[in-house]
Amino acid sequence: MLKGIVIGNVVSTRKQEALVGSKFMEVQILQNGKETDEYIIAVDSVGAGIGETVLLTTGSSARLALSHPNVPTDAVIVGIVDPV
Amino acid sequence: MLKGIVIGNVVSTRKQEALVGSKFMEVQILQNGKETDEYIIAVDSVGAGIGETVLLTTGSSARLALSHPNVPTDAVIVGIVDPV
Amino acid sequence: MLKGIVIGNVVSTRKQEALVGSKFMEVQILQNGKETDEYIIAVDSVGAGIGETVLLTTGSSARLALSHPNVPTDAVIVGIVDPV
Amino acid sequence: MLKGIVIGNVVSTRKQEALVGSKFMEVQILQNGKETDEYIIAVDSVGAGIGETVLLTTGSSARLALSHPNVPTDAVIVGIVDPV
Amino acid sequence: MLKGIVIGNVVSTRKQEALVGSKFMEVQILQNGKETDEYIIAVDSVGAGIGETVLLTTGSSARLALSHPNVPTDAVIVGIVDPV
Numbered sequence: 008m009l010k011g012i013v014i015g016n017v018v019s020t021r022k023q024e025a026l027v028g029s030k031f032m033e034v035q036i037l038q039n040g041k042e043t044d045e046y047i048i049a050v051d052s053v054g055a056g057i058g059e060t061v062l063l064t065t066g067s068s069a070r071l072a073l074s075h076p077n078v079p080t081d082a083v084i085v086g087i088v089d090p091v
Numbered sequence: 092m093l094k095g096i097v098i099g100n101v102v103s104t105r106k107q108e109a110l111v112g113s114k115f116m117e118v119q120i121l122q123n124g125k126e127t128d129e130y131i132i133a134v135d136s137v138g139a140g141i142g143e144t145v146l147l148t149t150g151s152s153a154r155l156a157l158s159h160p161n162v163p164t165d166a167v168i169v170g171i172v173d174p175v
Numbered sequence: 176m177l178k179g180i181v182i183g184n185v186v187s188t189r190k191q192e193a194l195v196g197s198k199f200m201e202v203q204i205l206q207n208g209k210e211t212d213e214y215i216i217a218v219d220s221v222g223a224g225i226g227e228t229v230l231l232t233t234g235s236s237a238r239l240a241l242s243h244p245n246v247p248t249d250a251v252i253v254g255i256v257d258p259v
Numbered sequence: 260m261l262k263g264i265v266i267g268n269v270v271s272t273r274k275q276e277a278l279v280g281s282k283f284m285e286v287q288i289l290q291n292g293k294e295t296d297e298y299i300i301a302v303d304s305v306g307a308g309i310g311e312t313v314l315l316t317t318g319s320s321a322r323l324a325l326s327h328p329n330v331p332t333d334a335v336i337v338g339i340v341d342p343v
Numbered sequence: 344m345l346k347g348i349v350i351g352n353v354v355s356t357r358k359q360e361a362l363v364g365s366k367f368m369e370v371q372i373l374q375n376g377k378e379t380d381e382y383i384i385a386v387d388s389v390g391a392g393i394g395e396t397v398l399l400t401t402g403s404s405a406r407l408a409l410s411h412p413n414v415p416t417d418a419v420i421v422g423i424v425d426p427v
Contacts, residue, residue: 008216022170023156038214046122048092064247067151067235072191072247079148079156086190106338107324130290132260151319163324176384206382232415235403240359240415254358274422275408298374300344319403331400331408
């Protein structure tokens with residue numbers, strides 16, 4: 008998994024029917040706590056908010072975090088990292 | 092998922108039979124809204140046009156966006172990002 | 176697989192139910208024994224401790240190392256490398 | 260998918276039995292038509308020749324392009340890009 | 344697939360039970376015949392030796408090269424490249 012910080016949400020009106028109802032968040036990847044130039048758009052499954060540090064699962068395993076495993080996404084926010 | 096901008100289409104006359112009928116688009120990946128040097132060829136599933144900003148699902152999850160899940164592709168355009 | 180060194184653990188109170196009980200470790204990837212700038216958060220399956228060099232399996236194969244294959248993770252520590 | 264140019268073939272006499280009969284091509288990845296430093300060895304499924312620009316599917320989806328889906332490969336040439 | 348050169352083996356006494364009996368090799372990735380800074384730890388399935396140039400399959404497809412498809416690995420040596 009990757010650690011990242013939620014920097015915003017992404018709105019897509021025209022999208023795959025299976026994605027309707029999913030909340031898309033833009034996540035900036037952190038490496039060792041430092042911000043990188045890599046950004047991933049993920050479906051939120053835990054009610055993450057902007058500014059929170061989250062755990063991101065990518066690839067086909069990501070869909071296991073969703074109630075509908077057929078959602079065509081490759082990245083899901085699966086946890087919120089506790090503030091230190 | 093990744094955000095990208097559709098910069099063109101790709102024509103392939105000699106291709107796998109399972110890909111006949113698929114529309115291939117060349118997508119330039121965006122990171123935090125900025126253009127990168129990375130390009131992915133994706134099957135379109137939402138009627139994306141050149142110049143539009145899109146959401147791209149990669150890997151085996153991408154095929155869930157297609158009506159025929161056996162299409163041998165690893166990238167599908169699954170949504171069009173609303174203009175801000 | 177990748178070789179890495181366990182540098183810490185990650186605490187997430189609000190997380191996917193399927194992840195409850197999993198221990199998250201932050202692993203710094205090694206290339207040819209040298210530390211890199213890449214870090215992966217992995218579920219531990221072998222009792223790895225901070226400072227140990229470990230083997231990391233990523234992607235959907237990682238879940239095969241867990242007793243519950245439906246855990247939504249994409250990285251698992253599957254072995255501890257013997258000290259040379 | 261990725262666009263690439265076939266630069267040669269790879270001969271492997273000692274290989275997995277499930278790979279016997281597969282033709283391995285070395286493909287140089289193109290980004291926006293420009294050659295990169297990335298090379299992938301792919302199984303050919305469309306009769307691609309050296310010098311041709313091809314479409315490459317990677318990951319587990321690649322195997323869907325082969326008549327035997329159990330071939331242990333992660334990259335298959337699935338189309339030849341029409342010359343512009 | 345990727346081409347690489349076997350540079351050593353990796354010993355792990357404490358590991359997942361499903362990995363017992365697997366031989367782990369450290370492989371330095373080659374791009375166009377040149378050594379890179381990327382190293383992958385792979386399970387050997389063809390009797391590769393140190394110094395040999397090999398073909399590496401990564402991701403979930405790699406496991407198809409093993410007699411037990413439930414081995415939690417994401418990289419397997421599937422062939423030895425003939426010396427030119």
